Amino acid sequence: MAGKIKQLIEGIIAERSKGNEMLAKVVKTKLILKGINPAHYSDQSEDDPAIIKKLENMRQNLKH
Amino acid sequence: MTIAIARSEKGTVAEAVRELMDTFGSGTMKMIIYFASTKYAPSEISAQMQSAFPLTTIFGCSSAGEIFQGKMAKGSVVAMAFNDASIDDVEVAVVKNLRRKIAVRDAYLSFERHFGEPVNEMKPSNYLGIVLVDGMCGREERLMDAIGDGTNVLFIGGSAGDDLNFQSTHVYANGKSYTDAAVLALLKPVAPFELVKTQSVREMGVELVVTKANEEQREIVEFNYRPAAQAYAEALGVSVHELAALFPSHPLGLVIDGEPYIRSPKHIAGDSVFFHCSSVEGMPLSLLKLTNLIDDTKETLAKSIAKLGGVSGVIVFNCAHRALELEFKHLTDKYGAVFAEVPTVGFNSYGEQFIGHMNQTATMIIFS
Numbered sequence: 001m002a003g004k005i006k007q008l009i010e011g012i013i014a015e016r017s018k019g020n021e022m023l024a025k026v027v028k029t030k031l032i033l034k035g036i037n038p039a040h041y042s043d044q045s046e047d048d049p050a051i052i053k054k055l056e057n058m059r060q061n062l063k064h
Numbered sequence: 065m066t067i068a069i070a071r072s073e074k075g076t077v078a079e080a081v082r083e084l085m086d087t088f089g090s091g092t093m094k095m096i097i098y099f100a101s102t103k104y105a106p107s108e109i110s111a112q113m114q115s116a117f118p119l120t121t122i123f124g125c126s127s128a129g130e131i132f133q134g135k136m137a138k139g140s141v142v143a144m145a146f147n148d149a150s151i152d153d154v155e156v157a158v159v160k161n162l163r164r165k166i167a168v169r170d171a172y173l174s175f176e177r178h179f180g181e182p183v184n185e186m187k188p189s190n191y192l193g194i195v196l197v198d199g200m201c202g203r204e205e206r207l208m209d210a211i212g213d214g215t216n217v218l219f220i221g222g223s224a225g226d227d228l229n230f231q232s233t234h235v236y237a238n239g240k241s242y243t244d245a246a247v248l249a250l251l252k253p254v255a256p257f258e259l260v261k262t263q264s265v266r267e268m269g270v271e272l273v274v275t276k277a278n279e280e281q282r283e284i285v286e287f288n289y290r291p292a293a294q295a296y297a298e299a300l301g302v303s304v305h306e307l308a309a310l311f312p313s314h315p316l317g318l319v320i321d322g323e324p325y326i327r328s329p330k331h332i333a334g335d336s337v338f339f340h341c342s343s344v345e346g347m348p349l350s351l352l353k354l355t356n357l358i359d360d361t362k363e364t365l366a367k368s369i370a371k372l373g374g375v376s377g378v379i380v381f382n383c384a385h386r387a388l389e390l391e392f393k394h395l396t397d398k399y400g401a402v403f404a405e406v407p408t409v410g411f412n413s414y415g416e417q418f419i420g421h422m423n424q425t426a427t428m429i430i431f432s
Binding site for chain 1: 084121188205209212213214215218320321325344345347417420
């Protein structure tokens with residue numbers, strides 16, 4: 001399977017920034033500091049379970 | 065008074081606290097933040113500060129040098145007080161046992177109870193977070209991760225110091241002193257504010273990619289699939305034996321949209337290089353060289369003040385590495401003078417926080 005990471009990243013950025021550019025930039029910075037650079041993932045990127053887990057945790061933590 | 069500052073270098077905690085009280089006078093204060101040399105016993109200064117201002121929310125930490133309007137100091141305590149014309153509301157929470165597990169949920173629940181709003185819905189333009197953390201715990205990256213995952217509010221701050229003894233650093237809240245802990249303060253300032261980070265470096269055009277790391281230990285084992293110390297030394301054109309001497313002037317940085325998040329190297333052990341901040345495998349780190357710290361800081365401050373249209377107070381979390389660089393270059397007084405026209409307090413820290421954790425940086429809160 002491929003493309004799930006990009007999908008998750010886009011979902012997190014959209015959910016957290018709600019269209020606010022400044023917030024989108026902050027979320028991207030947070031991701032890069034975690035070692036996940038959004039620019040490195042495309043629809044063809046392999047579904048790395050470790051990265052997917054990190055992203056799902058991030059999404060989950062905001063919902064708590 | 066909206067924002068007021070005070071400083072003391074008296075010999076005892078009681079005398080120092082008395083001097084701060086005398087400077088602040090009898091007005092009602094909503095919040096006081098303070099930074100104190102470890103010459104003042106941590107448990108005593110925290111208890112006496114709270115007793116001196118019983119109706120005020122008080123928090124702070126130990127320092128490795130203090131900053132006060134126009135002056136870089138040592139062996140003192142500096143404090144900034146806010147009344148309700150500057151801070152609408154504030155709540156402080158302590159996150160304990162950082163080495164065991166980073167859990168900010170309880171702190172966030174206390175913020176939600178206090179402000180009556182979920183932290184994940186708070187707007188970063190309305191709220192400001194301050195984080196002060198034990199500078200010897202080595203857990204700042206995980207803490208900032210946890211803080212940032214739960215809210216869009218931006219937290220800024222510094223890691224506590226201990227006058228460069230590197231033995232024990234402390235954070236203060238609720239009249240108590242804590243180690244292995246962080247103090248989180250959530251503020252609702254009355255007027256707009258700016259959060260900035262400034263560092264005086266430029267990229268040298270060489271990138272070292274972390275290919276093997278031990279994140280928990282802040283150790284990089286390999287850059288570009290080669291022994292880390294060797295690859296770092298070669299990038300600088302020196303031998304591994306000469307590398308450590310160049311650490312202060314040539315740190316590494318994760319550069320995001322042109323903004324460096326500096327990782328300062330600490331020491332070499334075998335083939336590995338240990339840092340004051342961890343890096344993740346796959347992270348590209350740029351080789352950096354120092355630029356003019358005075359000019360860069362002055363420019364950053366001036367820009368932020370101009371953007372706000374004025375300033376009523378500044379809190380500075382200034383890396384102890386920067387303070388050492390200033391001492392080495394005999395620029396300490398000149399750096400202090402950068403803050404001469406602005407009510408300022410701050411401290412020299414063992415790490416700085418803004419979105420993430422970093423080194424060799426000054427993070428600042430500028431209140432309009």
